Amino acid sequence: MTQARLPPLRGSPLLRCLAIYGEMPWRFTATALMLAGVNIALVGQQVLVGHAVQEAQAGKLVTVEAAGGLDYGRVWFWIGILLALSLARAVVQYGAGLLSLAIGQQLLTILRERILVQVQRLDLAYHWRHGVGEMVTRMTRDADKVRDALINFWRQIFETGLIVLISLGLLFFYSPWLAAVPLALLLLGIALLSAEADALVALDRRIGDAYDAVTQDLSEGVNGVRVIKAFALGDARTRRFRHHVDVFRREARAAIVHASRRVPLPQTIIALGHAWVLGFGAWMVGRGELTLGALVAALLVVNTLVLRIEGIGRLLQVIADARASAARIWEVLDAEPAIVSGGKVPPEGPLGFRLSHVSASPLGDGAAVLHDIGLTVQPGEVVALVGATGSGKSILTALLPRLVDVDKGRLEIGSDAAGWHDVRDLNLSQLRRQVHVLPQESFLFSDSLAANLRLAAPDASDAELERALDMAAAGEVLARLSDGLDTRMGDRGVTLSGGQRQRICLARALLADADILVLDDATSALDAATERRAIDNIRRLRRESARPLTMLIVSSRLSTTLAADRVLVLSAGQIVAEGTHATLAATNPAYRALMGI
Structure with a gap:
């Protein structure tokens, strides 16, 4: 999915949403013409x-015939x-x-699609700063409110604007003072x-x-239900959720109270126009300056006008x-995503990677997690990365x-034969x-x-899927599933154990046929x-392949480092030691402590 074209208008956010109607010009024009015809016909x-x-x-309207009967022809x-x-x-x-x-509905679809595309475009740092609840609310509640307002725009603003112009034009035709x-x-x-609009917008914000x-609390309550049950947190989470709902209800009530106090006065002032037309029009009829039929027509027109304007008062809350x-x-x-794609194509052939004086702060706030990292991994090499919790292993992976970008230094992929290329250029x-x-x-x-599984390889055959599962030591998982490859996984794979999920995800990663595979504690549940x-299966795959696979494995297990x-x-965002397991076990006390040797 590609980023949809955004309207060029840079003004009011609501007008920018309205500009999306420009992508459906024929429907927009047909609707406008039909509504214009309806309102002109109403005044007519x-x-x-x-x-x-x-005539009455x-x-x-009713005349006496020559024979003495009544002629209702004009009535009919x-x-x-x-x-x-x-009709x-x-x-x-x-x-x-x-x-x-x-x-x-089409506008709502376009808005939601654009939000979804944008959510995929934005980098991880943005999502870390904003919760799931914010994204869900913008795609559901906020998009629905915009859709409702723009539909009401047709029913209220556009139609009322036409009624105002036509009605005032007719009254002016009868008398400028009218x-x-x-x-x-x-x-x-x-x-x-209008003076109340900004206050209502602030209240709705x-x-x-x-x-x-x-929304965020509800999402956490559903996704974290196992933790909530394990620690008997049901009552505490319920109280927390009730507090958030009470705050929401209190803010909504404040907006309703404000609108109910402030909106009726302007509506009442507008409604006085009805009394003016009745009084002044009757005076003009008495002076013979206006016919009774014209007065009736003027009263009907101004009555419609007042009702429509009162409708705008009710719509004000929706618009706000x-x-x-x-x-x-x-x-x-x-x-705008902080991470922008480069234009170069990654080099062909076996790939490794190297870091030169790399520092990184994942939130972009200058609080570096990695400091002056220097590292080279050659194509086809299998490297294990170990470290205490919080040392920066996941950020390095x-x-x-480029899920996270470097702040200083260079991160390159390639090889000595094909050359090294900065990932920011790719x-x-x-x-x-x-x-x-x-x-x-x-x-x-x-x-x-x-x-x-086919997310990584859309064209893979069933045989290729089964081979990938075997390579990830997940063949027995497939054998236990009643419907085989057609078995539904449930929400986030809830029907499987943690180890089964990790092996299936590993099989999916192998199907991606990447040149560099990074396992960030991805086998911790095995x-x-x-x-x-x-791991042995993957190493065998590497030996049999014409294009060697480079692996970086983050783990705290001795069995992994041995492989x-x-x-x-x-340690503390820096590489403090490297070598084979045997060398580190003999010379590095920190490594022995991490591995429990």
Whole structure:
């Protein structure tokens, strides 16, 4: 999936969302024309009612025939016209409503797709700073609010704008004074409503932040249910969740109270225009400056006008909510990833990697976790990396595929024969296809075993999937599954044990056919014999392949270090020792302590 084109408009976040309608111009234009026709027809219908009343006043609506009977021809004429116009309006309005809902749903789809694409683009540091709850809220609640506001834009703002123009134009046609006061009251009421908009946006922003906390807590409660049950934390987590919900409810109540206190006054001021037209219009009728039919038409028009403007008052809360939600959405969409792809293609042939005076701070805040790292791993070499908890092992592994970027120094991949290339100059997608990091957390999607494996090799046959499982010492896992490769894994592979998940993830990594494979404690849930079998299989695969596989294995197990060509000891963000297991075991007390020798 590629990044969708963003609208160029750089102003109000809600207007930027509205600009997405430019990607569906025919639907947008058709909806606008249909709604314009509906509202013009509504005012025309009210004018026709005024003409019918005028004929009734003049005695032309019902006349006496020569034979003494009553002629209702004009009555049926007006009834037919009004019914036909009402029917036509209903049909067109129904079609316009369907179109507005359709483009609203399309807008929602576009927004959610862009958020999902952006979530994939942004680097790990951004996700570490922002929780899952924030991303979920922006894709669900915030996107829904924007969609609702823009659908209401059609039903309220656009239609009301047309009604205002047509109605004031008709009143001005009858008398400039008949239109002047409603226009002044309308402008005053809208100004008062607009003055409250920023306060309502700020209130909804606080509601959104509170909702983020609710979503984050709910996500943690579901994903961490095993920990919660293991430590009997159910009551404590429930109280915590209830607190977040109470904060959310309190913020929502504050917004509702503010709107209920401030919005009715402007609505009342606007409604005074109805009284003006009735009073001033009756005075004009008495002076013979306005016909009764015209007064009736003016009253109908101004009544529609007042009702629509009151609807805008009710819509103000929706628009304020949407402005805050749109701002939160564009905060994500406008964020630029700190890690930007280069343009070069990684070199061909066997690949190794080397670090020269590398320092790194994963959060980009200057707090370095790795300091002046120097390291060279030749193509085809198997290197074990050991170190105490918090020494920076996972950050070092994340540097290779540029999940985290170096702050100082150079990280290069290549070989002495093909040359060494700074990873910052390489295309990210190709780099990550050739450098694969398998983390300790084994993540499986809620899909079949085959679908999870084919994420790394979409065209792999069933035989190739089974071979990869055998290489990862997971053949017996497949044999125990009732539906074989078609067995569904459940949410995050919940139906499997930790060791089974790790072996399946290892098989998936082998299917990726990377040149450099990094195992970041990815076999920690395996017993020593199974782990050794998997590593031996991988080493055999390396020997049999025309393109040798380079491996960096992070582990604290003696069996793993025994399988490596070389062992690195990491302490406080620096490599403090390296050599074979035998050499380090004989000369390095820190290594012996780590390995429990």
